[in-house]
Amino acid sequence: MKQTGMTLLLGVVFGFCLSRIGFTSWDEVHAMFTFGDLRLTIAFGIAVALLSVGWVAVRRLRPNDPAFAPRPIHRGTLVGGALFGAGWALTGACPSIALVQLGEGKLGALVTLVGIFVGNALYAAVHERFFRFSVGSCEG
Amino acid sequence: MTYWPAWLSGLALALVALTHWLTVRRMLAVSGRFTQLVNRLREGPPAEGDEGAMSEAELLAAVQAMALAEFGEEAIDAATAAEAEAEGGAPDGHTESAAAPFAQVSPQPLWLHAGFLGALFVGGLLSMLVAGGLSLDWSLASAGFTASFGDGAVSYTVLLLGGVLIGWGTRMSGGCTSGHGLCGVSRAQPGSLVATCAFFGTGIVVSLLLEALL
Numbered sequence: 001m002k003q004t005g006m007t008l009l010l011g012v013v014f015g016f017c018l019s020r021i022g023f024t025s026w027d028e029v030h031a032m033f034t035f036g037d038l039r040l041t042i043a044f045g046i047a048v049a050l051l052s053v054g055w056v057a058v059r060r061l062r063p064n065d066p067a068f069a070p071r072p073i074h075r076g077t078l079v080g081g082a083l084f085g086a087g088w089a090l091t092g093a094c095p096s097i098a099l100v101q102l103g104e105g106k107l108g109a110l111v112t113l114v115g116i117f118v119g120n121a122l123y124a125a126v127h128e129r130f131f132r133f134s135v136g137s138c139e140g
Numbered sequence: 141m142t143y144w145p146a147w148l149s150g151l152a153l154a155l156v157a158l159t160h161w162l163t164v165r166r167m168l169a170v171s172g173r174f175t176q177l178v179n180r181l182r183e184g185p186p187a188e189g190d191e192g193a194m195s196e197a198e199l200l201a202a203v204q205a206m207a208l209a210e211f212g213e214e215a216i217d218a219a220t221a222a223e224a225e226a227e228g229g230a231p232d233g234h235t236e237s238a239a240a241p242f243a244q245v246s247p248q249p250l251w252l253h254a255g256f257l258g259a260l261f262v263g264g265l266l267s268m269l270v271a272g273g274l275s276l277d278w279s280l281a282s283a284g285f286t287a288s289f290g291d292g293a294v295s296y297t298v299l300l301l302g303g304v305l306i307g308w309g310t311r312m313s314g315g316c317t318s319g320h321g322l323c324g325v326s327r328a329q330p331g332s333l334v335a336t337c338a339f340f341g342t343g344i345v346v347s348l349l350l351e352a353l354l
Contacts, residue, residue: 002163003163003164003165004252006159006160006163006164007164007248007252007255007256007259008252008255008256008259009259010156010159010160010163010164010168010256010259011255011256011257011258011259011260011262011263012259012260012262012263012266013156013263014156014168014259014260014263015259015260015261015262015263015264015266015267016263016264016266016267017149017152017153017156017263018260018263018264019141019263019264019267019268020141020143020144020149020152020267021143021144021149021152021153022143022144022149024264025143025282026280026282026284026285027282027283027284027285028143030284030285030347030350033340033343033344033346033347033348034344034347034348034351035344038146039143039145039146039149040146040149042146042150043144043146043147043149043150043153044150044153044321044322045150046146046147046149046150046151046154047149047150047151047153047154047157047322047326048321048322048325048326049150049326050150050151050154051154051157051158051322051323051326051327052326052327052328054154054157054158054326055326055327058158058161058162062162065161066165068167068327069167070329070331071314071315071319071320071324071327071329071330071331071332072329072330072331073330073331073334074314074331076312076313076314077313077314077331077334077335077338078313078334078335078338079309079312079313079338080308080309080310080311080312080313080314080335080338081309081313081320081334081335081336081337081338081339081342082309082338082339082341082342083305083308083309083312083342084305084306084308084309084310084313084316084335084338084339084342085309085338085339085340085341085342085343085344085346086302086305086309086342086343086346087301087302087303087304087305087306087307087309088302088306088317088339088343089342089343089344089345089346089347089350090298090299090301090302090305090346090350091280091298091299091302091303091306092280092282092285093302093303093306094170094171094306094310094316094317094318095170095171095174095306095307095310095316095317096170096257096260096316096317096318098303098306099257099258099260099261099264100260100261100263100264100267101264101280102261102264103260103261103262103263103264103265103266103267103268104264104265104267104268104274104281105265105268105274105275105276105277105281106277106279106280106281106282107276107277107278107279108277108278108279108280108295108296108299109280109299111296111299111300111303112299112300112302112303112306113303114300114303115299115300115301115302115303115304115305115306115307116174116303116304116306116307116310117174117177117178117307118300118303118304118307119303119304119305119306119307119308119309119311120171120174120175120178120307120308120310120311121178121181121182121307122304122307122308123307123308123311123312124175124178124179124182124311125182127311127312
């Protein structure tokens, strides 16, 4: 119950912050990628630095928390990341940003959002068709 | 709207990600929620985990089946017990933790994945209302985007294709700016470091190309 409430509350807070940070602005993101303005880059660096300390603190103070999920490199890591970056630069959006943009009244983000769902489903289908491990079942 | 300075922006992002772990009991990872929704739409009721993790689980199942055929059931039981002990007696078996990174917590219901995405929308809306009012824009309310792609069919095509790249890419690499970029890089996870370098890399290249060509 508390977890459900916090999920929704944090969604709103995260969306609000992303908007205030300027991560939802195509111009700000473009300035970040073209080194025209380092504000977002520095913000990202500060967030990562604070979090790296934060995770250590969480481990120390809450040793019974579930283990952090590892994020190993796999065959899709590099290519997938690269494709996502191209989409981000074109639309000014990452998955959460498209929704925040829509909330801000940027209606073009609805098209981005449709694209994200289509791309996710397309990859799922292609992965299933071409990359899927066979478990050796004869039932296909 | 005047945007927050870098220090406040970074602090806010870190606090949201940390609070998410402490209260929601999982890492902030937005593209994963898209994947859960898409999986349900594609496959019906049983929502499954990330594709990469699923393949791993399937591989494990195949290996176990082979071991079962070769050595019999006791061998697997003994191995699993030994592994569980080595891992500090995790409540779930090794199979479970391999199948789903968040096996220790029960999966969130589908409506909550949609709810989180809806909450992001509300957050953006609130931001505008607090700033003094919501004004609708048929594009992205961006001078740069409109200067590059106009406000007609070309711009919507770019948004659609760009969106497809985002959806495809994040699912393929298993994360986006939140899961890989924030939460993975800060834990020095190899997959996240590679993915983040990759998406910042192509982001920079494509943006510089836009600058040069358009």
